[in-house]
Amino acid sequence: MSLVLTLLSVVSIALGAFFFLVGTLGLIRLPDLFSRLHALTKTDNLGLGLVILGLLPWVPDPFHALKLVLIWLLVLLAGATGSHLIAKRALRGDGEDPTP
Numbered sequence: 001m002s003l004v005l006t007l008l009s010v011v012s013i014a015l016g017a018f019f020f021l022v023g024t025l026g027l028i029r030l031p032d033l034f035s036r037l038h039a040l041t042k043t044d045n046l047g048l049g050l051v052i053l054g055l056l057p058w059v060p061d062p063f064h065a066l067k068l069v070l071i072w073l074l075v076l077l078a079g080a081t082g083s084h085l086i087a088k089r090a091l092r093g094d095g096e097d098p099t100p
Helices: 003-029 033-058 062-092
Strands: none
Touching: 003 033, 033 062
16 A cells, blocks of 8 residues: 555544544533534544545455445434434423523
């Protein structure tokens, strides 16, 4: 594998880890439920996408690459669905109070 491809892979994985860290900080520091949900879903989806993009050059065959992309798509779907359900429940008032 070329040095440039390896470097791009490492940078992509490092950026993905950075976005995971930023999402965690958003979860800790943001004031209300909706802001925390927004921070988590956006940064985690982008972080996972960057990590998968960084791993793609290292897979042995296209089948493994397809599995990685499928995992990312399923996590996108699950994250969006879970966030929607949490926000809907908070708006109805049966869950956590959305304001601190």
